[in-house]
Amino acid sequence: xxxxxxxxxxxxxxxxxxxxxxxxxxxxxxxxxxxxxxxxxxxxxxxxxxxxxxxxxxxxxxxxxxxxxxxxxxxxxxxxxxxxxxxxxxxxxxxxxxxxxxxxxxxxxxxxxxxxxxxxxxxxxxxxxxxxxxxxxxxxxxxx
Numbered sequence: 001x002x003x004x005x006x007x008x009x010x011x012x013x014x015x016x017x018x019x020x021x022x023x024x025x026x027x028x029x030x031x032x033x034x035x036x037x038x039x040x041x042x043x044x045x046x047x048x049x050x051x052x053x054x055x056x057x058x059x060x061x062x063x064x065x066x067x068x069x070x071x072x073x074x075x076x077x078x079x080x081x082x083x084x085x086x087x088x089x090x091x092x093x094x095x096x097x098x099x100x101x102x103x104x105x106x107x108x109x110x111x112x113x114x115x116x117x118x119x120x121x122x123x124x125x126x127x128x129x130x131x132x133x134x135x136x137x138x139x140x141x142x143x144x
Contacts, residue, residue, distance in 0.1 A: 014095070
């Protein structure tokens with residue numbers, strides 16, 4: 001794949017359908033997802049630039065077409081095993097509602113943690129574990 005981002009490092013994840021992945025990460029999580037402007041013959045992909053690391057999503061069928069030796073491995077191992085993606089988000093309650101509305105799986109429900117964040121664990125449409133956090137405004141003592 002031709003490098004389509006400025007990040008020095010990248011992590012590439014295979015997904016079933018880019019349109020569904022885009023709907024989750026851009027539509028529900030409101031992350032800055034960019035669609036590729038690929039060269040002719042290159043696979044379409046999505047990219048999230050995360051300050052020096054790019055998260056790149058490519059359809060599994062495109063990866064298999066380019067690297068057929070991987071097809072057997074994809075059938076052996078489910079997506080997301082051993083990987084957790086962490087994102088700081090805004091409006092985590094709205095995100096939770098959208099995830100529930102789409103009937104997606106939430107592993108750990110939304111909870112305010114003692115270390116100053118609201119946190120929820122869910123799965124994306126391809127089974128990748130996603131941890132969402134939103135900082136909680138710190139309360140100050142009266143008179144301070």
